[in-house]
Amino acid sequence: DTEVTQTPKHLVMGMTNKKSLKCEQHMGHRAMYWYKQKAKKPPELMFVYSYEKLSINESVPSRFSPECPNSSLLNLHLHALQPEDSALYLCASSQGGGYSGNTIYFGEGSWLTVV
Amino acid sequence: LAKTTQPISMDSYEGQEVNITCSHNNIATNDYITWYQQFPSQGPRFIIQGYKTKVTNEVASLFIPADRKSSTLSLPRVSLSDTAVYYCLVGPNAGNNRKLIWGLGTSLAVNP
Numbered sequence: 001d002t003e004v005t006q007t008p009k010h011l012v013m014g015m016t017n018k019k020s021l022k023c024e025q026h027m028g029h030r031a032m033y034w035y036k037q038k039a040k041k042p043p044e045l046m047f048v049y050s051y052e053k054l055s056i057n058e059s060v061p062s063r064f065s066p067e068c069p070n071s072s073l074l075n076l077h078l079h080a081l082q083p084e085d086s087a088l089y090l091c092a093s094s095q096g097g098g099y100s101g102n103t104i105y106f107g108e109g110s111w112l113t114v115v
Numbered sequence: 116l117a118k119t120t121q122p123i124s125m126d127s128y129e130g131q132e133v134n135i136t137c138s139h140n141n142i143a144t145n146d147y148i149t150w151y152q153q154f155p156s157q158g159p160r161f162i163i164q165g166y167k168t169k170v171t172n173e174v175a176s177l178f179i180p181a182d183r184k185s186s187t188l189s190l191p192r193v194s195l196s197d198t199a200v201y202y203c204l205v206g207p208n209a210g211n212n213r214k215l216i217w218g219l220g221t222s223l224a225v226n227p
Binding site: 004040041042043045090092103104105106107108109111 | 149156157158159160161164202214215217218219220
């Protein structure tokens with residue numbers, strides 16, 4: 001069982017909607033990540049938060065807006081998305097930070113469909 | 116920049132040992148090799164990590180030759196539940212600004 005919890009598991013949204021993906025971990029990890037995964041591809045890093053501060057943004061479009069309210073929570077706010085943004089969005093955490101940060105623990109993901 | 120290359124797919128049968136090899140010719144001195152397993156509709160799950168020689172845990176072994184330009188994930192006596200995609204990653208273990216490099220994944224099918 002994963003110790004990184006993501007909600008919702010499935011989300012369908014229109015291109016003019018505003019929605020949020022939520023992630024929670026209780027392992028005391030200091031780094032949290034958002035990844036995007038398309039079918040039959042490896043996960044692609046989007047954002048890294050280290051000690052609740054955004055440390056890495058992989059040139060992600062501004063229609064994706066991350067937020068880290070505290071060390072256990074990570075949100076991804078979505079606005080004006082495009083159909084090509086449909087994918088599995090994975091939250092992850094690790095003890096360390098930066099790009100690597102030791103072993104990375106993933107949640108089960110949120111399946112996003114943009115219509 | 117390091118790049119990892121692994122077979123796209125492999126087939127096996129229950130009870131067999133499966134070896135998946137990953138090539139990483141440009142691995143850096145302080146890079147580690149990590150393998151993740153991913154089932155459909157789930158996030159990747161850590162399997163094993165190593166730097167050199169051999170590492171073994173309760174689910175797999177990782178063999179890394181002295182030149183570290185490749186590595187082999189060994190799954191002993193696979194079962195149907197081992198059917199999944201296996202990713203090879205190369206990158207620093209901690210505290211570095213270089214990105215983890217993911218392979219494209221090996222889709223393992225275990226047949227009865």
